[in-house]
Amino acid sequence: MAGGDLKNKALRLSSTVQNYEWGKHGRAGEVGRLYSLISKSPPEEDKPYAELWMGTHDSGHSLVVSEEEHTGKLPLRNWLQEHPEALGDKVLERWGIDLPFLFKVLSVGKALSIQAHPDKDLAQALHQAQPKVYKDSNHKPEMVLALTEFEALCGFVDQQELKNVLQTVPEIENILGESRTIELMDVESRGQSADHVKMSLKSAFTQLMTIDKEAVMEALRKLKMRLNQENQVRNLTLKEQLVLRLEKQYPNDIGVISAFFFNYVKLVPGEALYLDANEPHAYLYGECVECMATSDNVVRAGLTPKYRDVETLCSMLTYKQGMPEILQGVPLNPFTTRYSPPFYEFEVDRCILPFSTTVTFPAVSGPSIFLVLYGEGVMTQKLVNDESIINVQEGDVFFVPAGIQLDISSIIEENIEANKEHRPLHLYRAGVNSRVFE
Template sequence: MHQVLSVGRSLSIQAHPDKELAEYLHKAQPSVYKDPNHKPEMALALTEFEALCGFISSEELDIVLDMVPEINEVVSNASVDQHDGEVKGRDLRSIFTKLISIDRDVIFKALSKLVNRLTRENETRQLTSKEELVLKLEKQYPNDVGVLASLLLNLVKLEPGDGLYIGANEPHAHLNGECIECMATSDNVVRAGLTPKYMDVKTLCSMLTYKQGLPEILKGVPINQYVRRYTPPFEEFEVDQCVVDQGGSVVFPALPGPSVFVVISGEGMMLTSTSEDGVSEGDALFAPAGTEVQVSSESEVRVYRAGVNNKVLLNP
């Protein structure tokens, strides 16, 4: 799947199951998990783009627990827990599980305290980006546990041209901006907050990797003067960004797999051995396997091509 996504209102905090878990969930709850496939995805920023992705580092977690009394109060009973016979202090899995599982009235009280405190403090100091995000999210999703959970996730800010890939079992949420989104074909989503939709808390808490630290930002690799390639660390797809100057032309060599082209801006022509099509903003075209595609521009044209990961095609 390859689409343009414009985010005005923050989307839900969610994670996508890996292939094995997706098959299990589909058999167990086919009305909720409608297919047995996983859903790795990648977002390429068209504008400044903000997202939550992955859990904050251990050092940042300590700061949150020390500096945000409203969260510390809620999860205090989970600050020491036992896993695999080992007692761990300030264990992320315990903290997140406790937070995401608490009663709605507890969330209501904690959020009221947090919002009131930040509103007061905003009159005497500059709030951090995360604190400003809390106030924004609480207006969009009042009394939602995801507002508190956002403090445990990395706030990632992408510049146009930056890419962010999201693997299986990793929490994330798109907050605002426009991007090209590419993902495997699946509708399987396990939600964690910022949503009125169904949240499968038990599945969510058991499936996450709980990996901590900032995610990798992809900058792309130049293929030629017009094309930059973004290759995530999974086999389903890769994406080429193509910006052709007015009067310019570029050839996409024939590949063993199919491709989908989406025109973001400008006007031009797309030529194959069997067709010649004028294209402009909003057009999408499918290129079968083994098809060479030439893109030429009348005015500067920006095109994205999504196809099967080249590494897979070269190493069957």
């Protein structure tokens, strides 16, 4: 597998599945389905399948697979150490012998934690102080691209919505107290500076997130009772319905109340949401592909049984208010759309290829990972003195070295067996952001 004849060809990968408790069980989600295709065995119906990891991170590295034996042989990072030219000169110079991005599929069955990812300086400090908790020193900007309707909390609501929350959720005023509630409601109207507005929000949010457990339990008891009573005479808002749902998933958790402070976002398939360092968020439900800088650093403060670092989270956030930007992508051709967040480490292409059609992925100056989500077809690699043809089908994952052009063709419609159901070919490509090579 380490032979020189493979250094300029696409490599089939076997990837790691993470069984976090918030994942969808068995065949209910895309990760369970992909696990079954990759492992050639059915998923366990009582087991959560949360994330499929594709890349070189230590917590879930991909293996290079022998085409002859279809068995994992060598971690991709080890292969890259033997063939660094596969990364391309600019990537090698900037990030060394490692993929700068980590590609994932997520199947979210229940809410993930209220969390944020540290910037590089904080990541290094946290890793040095608590290496068992913060296992690497890299930052973790990320982007999710919806495969189904996808729900998330992301960033703080704007001042008008926050004012409405403070007026209509008495349980929050009871926690903050009357004077702090009034200050937070009126801070903008008093002509205070943007920094002062942020400091007021930070102070109130920190007070909320650090109240004692008995106060949390009492506030949630009152909140749940009030909303259930009001539901008899009016339609609850979407945020109120969400809060009741979160309370069932995480009883007596301050993260339930904190949801009122965050934007409630619903993506439809083909829409993407990106998250910079130090921005609060929580994924709530749905299927997505996700790409990020190669890191697993998470600072949590609610909606989780895991370790919480509330002090760090409250101190690190930007406290920027307003709805996040939703990316619709930029068409590259009739079949392919590119999603380019403002981060150098990655971009994602989404390709939906109808039957009997071909699309070209031109050679790029950095590495790529391709995921075949649905369908089947053939992949033709344009090599220096030859071409290589590989059959592809759903569940396949490939590492493609820098400088390789791919022509990918979906199955010819006339070749589809009458008694078999086929979907159009759905491909997702993760690669280094094109701006790096401009």
